Amino acid sequence: MAGARIQAPAFIFSVPPQKRTIKMAVTTQQLTKWKQQGRSIVVLTAWDYGIAQLLDEAGVDVILVGDSMAMVALGYQTTLPVTLEEMLHHAAAVRRGVNQALVVCDLPFLSYQESSSQAIHSAGRALKEAGVQAVKLEGGNPAIASSVAQLTQVGIPVMGHVGLTPQSVHQLGYRRQGKTTDAAERIWEEAITLSEAGAFAVILEHIPPELAAQITAKLPIPTIGIGAGADCDGQVLVTADLLGLSQKQPPFAKSYANLRQVITEAAQDFASEVRQHQFPEGD
Numbered sequence: 001m002a003g004a005r006i007q008a009p010a011f012i013f014s015v016p017p018q019k020r021t022i023k024m025a026v027t028t029q030q031l032t033k034w035k036q037q038g039r040s041i042v043v044l045t046a047w048d049y050g051i052a053q054l055l056d057e058a059g060v061d062v063i064l065v066g067d068s069m070a071m072v073a074l075g076y077q078t079t080l081p082v083t084l085e086e087m088l089h090h091a092a093a094v095r096r097g098v099n100q101a102l103v104v105c106d107l108p109f110l111s112y113q114e115s116s117s118q119a120i121h122s123a124g125r126a127l128k129e130a131g132v133q134a135v136k137l138e139g140g141n142p143a144i145a146s147s148v149a150q151l152t153q154v155g156i157p158v159m160g161h162v163g164l165t166p167q168s169v170h171q172l173g174y175r176r177q178g179k180t181t182d183a184a185e186r187i188w189e190e191a192i193t194l195s196e197a198g199a200f201a202v203i204l205e206h207i208p209p210e211l212a213a214q215i216t217a218k219l220p221i222p223t224i225g226i227g228a229g230a231d232c233d234g235q236v237l238v239t240a241d242l243l244g245l246s247q248k249q250p251p252f253a254k255s256y257a258n259l260r261q262v263i264t265e266a267a268q269d270f271a272s273e274v275r276q277h278q279f280p281e282g283d
């Protein structure tokens with residue numbers, strides 16, 4: 001009918017405009033702003049879709065597909081055996097579960113140390129195939145810093161990782177790093193070099209809190225601590241430790257739940273009901 005107005009469907013108006021909140025996805029620039037504002041950054045690891053979805057809905061800022069997945073999800077003794085293919089497979093699943101958090105994928109052992117072009121190839125696959133927004137690599141020697149510079153030049157954001165670097169377990173063990181003046185100076189240099197190379201953040205793992213505080217005060221980019229004291233710009237935990245799923249966890253980790261017990265009891269209750277013909281209940 002000429003002149004009649006088309007009615008918009010009611011659902012468009014089901015949420016009053018003033019109540020609609022659009023939460024922006026976390027970016028690397030946002031993390032730098034949070035450092036400047038003194039707002040602590042929350043980082044957790046994930047290795048599958050379901051966990052990633054829950055962490056994202058809980059408001060975690062950064063979800064790291066850490067290569068600790070090799071140990072906590074794949075049952076390896078160290079992080080060394082996990083492959084780039086395995087990391088990409090899990091990173092893609094994590095990415096599908098996340099709307100807000102920044103998703104960072106660890107580059108696994110020997111997928112970036114050979115050359116900068118190997119690093120660009122591996123990191124590029126993480127962005128193109130798994131859809132993550134950034135990669136993390138371990139160490140801060142000149143060769144790694146040069147790869148970080150080249151990655152950032154081609155538009156791939158990089159998170160650094162110094163101190164205890166588990167991919168070097170056969171050199172460092174799992175001991176606290178940076179306990180001597182020389183060792184502390186080396187970690188300090190590495191963190192500064194990574195920042196100058198263009199890293200957007202750096203993980204400080206298992207180093208003295210005073211050293212972590214000094215690095216945090218010096219760097220323009222955020223530091224994310226794990227076993228590095230309270231003065232970092234953010235904190236990260238391996239989610240298996242957070243949930244009490246790990247068989248063994250480092251002394252600096254804290255469990256906020258005991259899912260080993262919850263899962264064991266649920267499986268035992270199910271087994272008992274099946275064996276006693278209590279489940280399923282008859283019609």
Ligand code: KIV
Nearest residue numbers: 045066067068203236
């Ligand atoms: O692989 C991992 O989970 C990590 C965190 C411990 C920072 O690198």
